[in-house]
Amino acid sequence: MTQPFELPHFYMPYPARLNPHLDEARAHSTRWARDMGMLEGSGIWEQADLEAHDYGLLCAYTHPDCDGPALSLITDWYVWVFFFDDHFLDMYKRTQDRAAGKAHLDRLPLFMPLDPAAPVPEPENPVEAGLKDLWARTVPAMSVDWRRRFSVATEHLLNESMWELSNINEGRVANPVEYIEMRRKVGGAPWSAGLVEYATAEVPAAVAGTRPLRVLMETFSDAVHLRNDLFSYQREVEDEGENSNGVLVLEKFFGCTTQEAADTVNDVLTSRLHQFEHTAFTEVPAVALEKGLTPGEAAAVAAYTKGLQDWQSGGHEWHMRSSRYMNKGARSSSPWQAPSGLGTSAADIGAVLAAAGAERLRAYTHVPYQKAGPSIVPDIRMPFPLRLSPHLDGARERLPGWCHSVGILSEGVWDEDKLVSFDLALASAGMHPEASPEEIDLITQWLVWGTYADDYYPVVFGSRRDLAGARLCTERLSACMPLDGEPAPPAANGLERSLADLWRRSTAGMPRQAREVVRRSVEVMTRSWLWELSNQFQHRVPDPVDYLEMRRDTFGADLTMNLCRLGHGPAIPQEVYRSGPVRSLENSAADFLTMANDLVSYQKEIEYEGELHNAVLVVQNFFRCDYPTAAHIIGDLMNQRMRQFEHVSEHELPVLYEDLGLTDEERAAVGRYVVELQNWMAGVLHWHLECRPRYGAEYLGRRTHGFLPDRAPVLSLG
Numbered sequence: 127m128t129q130p131f132e133l134p135h136f137y138m139p140y141p142a143r144l145n146p147h148l149d150e151a152r153a154h155s156t157r158w159a160r161d162m163g164m165l166e167g168s169g170i171w172e173q174a175d176l177e178a179h180d181y182g183l184l185c186a187y188t189h190p191d192c193d194g195p196a197l198s199l200i201t202d203w204y205v206w207v208f209f210f211d212d213h214f215l216d217m218y219k220r221t222q223d224r225a226a227g228k229a230h231l232d233r234l235p236l237f238m239p240l241d242p243a244a245p246v247p248e249p250e251n252p253v254e255a256g257l258k259d260l261w262a263r264t265v266p267a268m269s270v271d272w273r274r275r276f277s278v279a280t281e282h283l284l285n286e287s288m289w290e291l292s293n294i295n296e297g298r299v300a301n302p303v304e305y306i307e308m309r310r311k312v313g314g315a316p317w318s319a320g321l322v323e324y325a326t327a328e329v330p331a332a333v334a335g336t337r338p339l340r341v342l343m344e345t346f347s348d349a350v351h352l353r354n355d356l357f358s359y360q361r362e363v364e365d366e367g368e369n370s371n372g373v374l375v376l377e378k379f380f381g382c383t384t385q386e387a388a389d390t391v392n393d394v395l396t397s398r399l400h401q402f403e404h405t406a407f408t409e410v411p412a413v414a415l416e417k418g419l420t421p422g423e424a425a426a427v428a429a430y431t432k433g434l435q436d437w438q439s440g441g442h443e444w445h446m447r448s449s450r451y452m453n454k455g456a457r458s459s460s461p462w463q464a465p466s467g468l469g470t471s472a473a474d475i476g477a478v479l480a481a482a483g484a485e486r487l488r489a490y491t492h493v494p495y496q497k498a499g500p501s502i503v504p505d506i507r508m509p510f511p512l513r514l515s516p517h518l519d520g521a522r523e524r525l526p527g528w529c530h531s532v533g534i535l536s537e538g539v540w541d542e543d544k545l546v547s548f549d550l551a552l553a554s555a556g557m558h559p560e561a562s563p564e565e566i567d568l569i570t571q572w573l574v575w576g577t578y579a580d581d582y583y584p585v586v587f588g589s590r591r592d593l594a595g596a597r598l599c600t601e602r603l604s605a606c607m608p609l610d611g612e613p614a615p616p617a618a619n620g621l622e623r624s625l626a627d628l629w630r631r632s633t634a635g636m637p638r639q640a641r642e643v644v645r646r647s648v649e650v651m652t653r654s655w656l657w658e659l660s661n662q663f664q665h666r667v668p669d670p671v672d673y674l675e676m677r678r679d680t681f682g683a684d685l686t687m688n689l690c691r692l693g694h695g696p697a698i699p700q701e702v703y704r705s706g707p708v709r710s711l712e713n714s715a716a717d718f719l720t721m722a723n724d725l726v727s728y729q730k731e732i733e734y735e736g737e738l739h740n741a742v743l744v745v746q747n748f749f750r751c752d753y754p755t756a757a758h759i760i761g762d763l764m765n766q767r768m769r770q771f772e773h774v775s776e777h778e779l780p781v782l783y784e785d786l787g788l789t790d791e792e793r794a795a796v797g798r799y800v801v802e803l804q805n806w807m808a809g810v811l812h813w814h815l816e817c818r819p820r821y822g823a824e825y826l827g828r829r830t831h832g833f834l835p836d837r838a839p840v841l842s843l844g
Contacts (some may be wrong), residue, residue, distance in 0.1 A: 129360060129452055129454055130359060130360055130363075130364065130384050131359070131373075131384045131385040131388045132385065132388075133356060133357070133388075133452075133453070133454075134356070134388060134389050134392035135392075136353070136392065136395070136396075136442060137395070137396040137399055137485075138438065138439055138442050140435050140436070140438065140439040141439060142187055142190075142439040142440050142442065142443035143187070143190035143191075143436065143439075143440070144186050144187060144190060145185070145186040145187075145189060145190045145191070145192065145197055147186070147193065147194035147197045147198075148182055148183065148186035148197075149182075150194045150197070150198060151182040151185060151186060151194070151197045151198045151200075151201040152180075152182035152183075152201075154198040154201065154202070155176075155181060155182055155198065155201040155202055155205050156173065156176060156177075158202050158205065158259075159171075159176055159202075159205050159209070160173075162206075162252050162255045162256045162259065163251075163252040163255060164176075164205070164209045164252045164256065168213075168252055169216070170209065170212050170213050170216055170252075171209065171212065176205070178448075178449045178450070179208065179448060179449070179450050180444075180447075180448055180449075181201055181204045181205050181208060182201050183444055183447065183448070184201075184204060184440070184441070184444040184448070185197055185200050185201040185204055186201075186440075187439075187440030187441065187443050187444050188318075188436060188437040188440035188441050188444070189321075189322070189325040189433070189436065189437070189440070190436055190440065191325075191326070191436070192325040192326075196324070196325055197325075199260070199263055199264060199324075200321050200324065200325060202256075202259075202260060203260055203264075203321060205256075206253070206256040206257065206260060207283070207314060207317070209252065209253065209256065210253050210256075210284070211287075213251075213252070213253055214227065214230075214287050215366065217230070218230065218287075219366075224288070227287070227288060228288060228785065230251075230253075231284050231285055231287065231288065233247070233250075233254065234253070234254065234257060234281075234284050235277070235281055237249075237254060237257040237258045237261055238257065238261050238277045238280060238281075239261075240270060240273050240274060240277065242261075242262065242265050242266055246258055264324065267324070268323075268324065268328060269328060269331070271331040271334065272320070272323060272328050272329075275320060275334065276317070276320040279314075279316040279317040279319075279320050280317055282311035282316070282317075283311060283312065283313075283314040283316075283317045285311075285706070287312060296777070297369070298369065298773070299369050299374060299375055299378045300369070300370070300375055300770075301375070301379060301763065301766035301767065301769075301770055302375055302376065302379055302763065302766075303674060303713075303717055303763065303766075303767065304710065304714075304767075304770055305370070305372060305375045306348060306671055307710075307713065308370070308706075309347075309348075309351045309355075309370065309372070310344065310347045310348070310351070311706075312370065313347065313350070313351040313354065315343075315346060315347030315348075315350040315351055316343055316344075316347055318346075318347075318350065318437065319343045319346055319347070319434065322430060322433040322434055322437055323430055323433075325433060326426075326429040326430050326432070326433035327425070327426035327427075327429040327430055327433075328426060328430075329426065329427060329430050330417075330419060330423040330426060330427070332417045332418075332419065332423070333413055333414065333417050333419065333423075333427065336413050336417070337409065337413075337653075337657070338405050338409035338410045338412070338413045339410070339413070339427070341401065341402075341405045341409070341672065342402060342405055342406065342410070342430075342431060342434060343434075344671075344675075345398045345399070345401045345402035345405065345672075346402060346434045346437065346438065348394075348395070348398040348671060349395050349398045349399050349402065349438060350437070350438065350441055351372070352372050352391050352392075352394060352395040352398070353395055353441065353442060353445065354441075354445070354451075355371045355372040355373055355391060356372075356373065356388055356391055356392065356395075357445040357451035357452055357453055358371070358450075358451050358452070359371055359373045359374070359384075359388070359452065360452040361450070361451065361452065372391045372394075373387045373388050373391050374387070376390050376391060379762070379763075379766070393748070394670070394671070396485060397485075397669045397670065397671070397748065398669065398671060399438070400485070400486050400489075400669065401669040401671075401672050402434070404666075404669075406431050408660075408664075409660075410427060410431065414427060488667075488747060488750075489666050489667045489668075489669075489747065490664070490665055490666055490667075492665070492667050492738060492743070492747060494732075494736030494737075494738075495732075495733060495734075495736045496732065496733065497733055498728060498729050498732040498733040498753065499728075499729030499733055499823050500729055500823055501725065501726055501727070501728040501729045501730075501821065502725070502728070502753065502754055502757040502758075503725050503726060503757075503761075503815070504725070504757060504758050504760075504761030504762075505761065505765075506722065506761065506764060506765065506811065507764075507765045507768050507769075508768070508807070508808060508811055509768070509772065510804040510805070510807060510808045511808065512556055512808045512809065512812050513556070513559035513805070513808075514552075514555045514556055514559055514809075515554075515555035515556075515558065515559045515560070515561060515566050517555070517561070517562070517563040517566045518551055518552065518555040518566070520563055520566075521551040521554065521555065521563070521566045521567055521570050522546075522549070522551045524567055525545070525550075525551055525567075525570055525571070525574065526542055526545060526546070528567075528571055529542075529545055529574065529624075530542075532620055532623045532624035532627055533619065533620030533623055533624070534574075534575075534578050534620040534621065534624050535620075536620065537582075537619060537620050537621070538585075538833045538834050539578065539581055539582050539585050539586070539833070539834070540578055540581065540834075541834055545574070547820065547825060548577065548817060548820045549813070549816075549817055550570055550573040550574050550577060550813075551566070551570045552812070552813050552816065552817070553570075553573055553809055553810055553812075553813035554566055554569040554570040554573055554809075555809070556805065556808060556809020556810065556812050556813060557569065557686075557805055557806050557809040557810060558802075558805065558809075559805060559809075568628070568631060568632060569689075571624075571628055572628055572632070572685075572689070574624075575624050575625060575628055576651065576682045576685065578621070578624075579603075579621060579625075579652070579655075580655065580680070580682075582621055583596060583599075583655040583658070583659060584658070584659070584662065584735075584737075585832055585833060587599070587659055588659055588662055588663075589832060589833070591663050593656065593659055593660060593663065596655070596656055596659055597656060599621070600649075600652045600653060600655075600656060602615070602618070602622060603621070603622065603625055603648070603649075603652055604645070604648075604649055604652075606622050606625045606626040606629060607625070607626075607629045607633075607641075607644075607645040607648060608629075609638055609641050609642060609645065610638065614626045614629070614630075625648075629644075629645075632644065632689075643688050643691075644685070644688055644689070647682075647684040647685040647687075647688045648685055650679050650684050650685075651679055651680065651681075651682045651684070651685055653679075654676055654679035654680045655680060657676055657680075658680060658739050661738055661739065662738060665738070666738065667738050667743060667744060667747045668738070668739065668744060670744050670745065670748050673739065673741065673744045674717065674720075674741065677717075677720040677724075677739075677741065678713065678716045678717070678720060680739065681716065681719065681720045681723065683712075683715075683716035683719070683720070686806060687712055687716075687803075687806075690799065690802045690803070690806070691703065691799070697791060697792060697795035698792060698795045698796055698799060699786070699788075699792065701786060702782070702786065702788070702792070702796060705782055705786075706778075707774050707778040707779055707781075707782045708779075708782075708796075710770065710774050710778070711771060711774045711775065711779075711800065711803065712803065714767045714768070714770045714771040714774065715767075715771055715803045715806060715807050717763075717764075717767045718764050718767045718768050718771070718807055718811075719806070719807060719810050719811065720741070721741050721760050721761075721763060721764045721767075722764060722810070722811050722814050723814060724740045724741040724742055724760065725741075725742060725757060725760055725761065725764075726814045726815065726821045727740070727820075727821050728740060728742050728743075728753075728757070729821070729823060729826065730820070730821050730826055731743075733826075734826050734831045735831055741760050742756045742757050742760050743756075745759050745760060768807075771803075771807075775800055779796065779800070783796075
């Protein structure tokens with residue numbers, strides 16, 4: 127069969143190594159699969175299928191250093207997960223039987239108890255039998271923290287198969303951002319990362335949830351999945367009618383050829399590997415120091431990181447050999463696997479290394495403060511009506527008094543002219559059109575604090591390249607939000623004083639759990655600004671996937687949504703907020719607004735502030751395209767995210783209601799929350815388009831950017 131595209135030149139700098147216990151793992155996994163009922167008689171595989179796929183070879187390449195028993199156990203896990211995938215395809219995807227598929231998935235978590243002594247049901251099929259056996263053999267060697275993380279990753283891997291099934295039923299192809307997020311869960315690489323821990327060393331709980339370890343796992347996952355999409359396009363898209371493939375997603379989004387889409391997928395894959403390396407060498411050592419890891423714990427993180435690298439190179443080698451995939455003409459840019467024969471030489475290796483270096487260095491070569499305006503804002507789809515609070519004028523009048531009282535207009539960052547010109551009361555009036563005057567005041571003040579703090583960090587700490595000072599500031603801001611009613615430390619400046627005031631007034635009467643949620647969302651935002659400062663000091667334009675995901679944090683989206691959620695109290699069960707459809711809804715709304723901000727603020731940030739964190743610039747840098755082209759790509763992606771929001775609201779939420787058995791009252795509460803997200807998008811978009819002073823050239827050209835010229839900056843941190 128003719129291949130639909132030529133496989134690109136892969137970036138793979140690490141040599142693949144083969145575990146010497148390969149034959150042992152092959153023999154064991156064949157016996158195990160037969161014992162579990164996965165071979166003859168299953169209707170899914172024969173022994174010839176298992177041998178052709180050669181999962182023993184996959185695991186021997188991806189876990190080259192573990193001993194024989196560990197390799198056999200890991201191989202059994204991969205036999206199980208691929209059998210699950212093929213079984214689900216045959217039983218539920220091909221028949222499009224959603225109800226039976228859900229019933230099948232609902233039973234599987236019962237076979238993964240955190241307490242190994244807990245009873246489990248009797249298996250009813252090979253998938254259940256395999257999971258029961260594997261869980262009992264694996265979890266005794268690992269901590270409860272690892273069990274919890276691995277169980278969640280396994281459930282995501284299983285449950286998000288329903289997302290793929292729903293898309294097949296609807297003939298729907300995901301947008302690029304949605305696809306990356308969902309592929310991590312469906313594709314199983316976070317699950318694979320858990321098995322890397324089993325084979326190498328368990329990640330200490332102190333750092334398991336931090337950004338650096340999360341990014342290692344996510345970049346590992348994205349690279350594994352995108353590589354698989356390239357090799358499996360022919361089987362999945364042409365043979366199986368699958369819609370969940372990155373090449374197909376980019377074909378549809380850009381309206382380009384399959385070859386062009388494949389080349390772009392490979393570019394994203396390479397960028398994710400570069401991000402993995404950047405995180406491993408810069409962020410992981412820093413977090414180890416920050417969390418006070420012992421030498422043994424730091425060594426465990428290093429072993430895990432090396433294990434993820436081994437998986438990348440070994441997985442690539444297996445894809446080039448397995449009969450399961452399209453691999454004719456597959457090439458690697460690894461200097462250890464250079465081509466041989468006529469026309470090849472050391473110069474070929476040099477060319478490969480030079481190309482890889484040029485790709486990596488491009489992120490560091492942006493020239494700041496270039497003429498960029500006026501900002502280009504393509505047509506933006508906004509299907510929801512704008513409604514403004516009748517209390518807008520009153521909020522505008524009362525706001526300066528509060529800002530003066532807490533001192534944020536006397537620190538050399540803002541003055542009253544900036545405050546009035548930015549008109550953040552207009553944003554709050556659109557976000558919450560039915561709020562009381564007191565609520566509008568409080569919401570406006572939160573917006574002022576977040577916007578002011580976002581300006582404060584680069585002006586105060588960026589100008590001095592003071593990351594240590596920024597970290598101390600961030601820690602002190604957390605202390606301004608006490609959880610148990612204890613007094614906050616005395617404020618050292620207006621930034622702290624204003625946050626302490628907002629915290630006291632916003633959380634009075636809240637239960638401790640709700641206060642924890644709000645505090646955590648503020649901390650997510652302030653810590654994301656440290657990431658921005660770090661990139662600024664390195665003069666590094668971020669990787670596009672990392673940027674889009676971190677942009678939700680730097681924008682304060684989590685804080686905004688958590689403040690919305692609090693108004694619904696227990697009317698909405700927490701499992702609703704944790705569900706895939708609601709997370710998809712919230713992320714779509716957040717991405718729509720962050721990209722709107724980046725479009726409107728492009729001239730302000732690029733020309734006047736020398737900023738590196740702007741989605742349009744990130745796209746320019748990644749695709750090597752001009753500003754108008756990048757702006758229209760971002761506009762198209764915004765509109766796709768809006769359509770996804772509508773799709774989830776109209777199609778996925780009703781299914782979620784049924785799956786969770788929500789009452790009429792709970793469904794109505796979720797409906798009100800959706801309306802609040804709609805108001806958030808409509809109101810904040812309106813503010814961006816109307817707020818000419820903050821983003822318009824006529825205002826930007828007459829204002830100082832940085833410290834105000836007539837104010838001494840307040841830098842005291844106590």
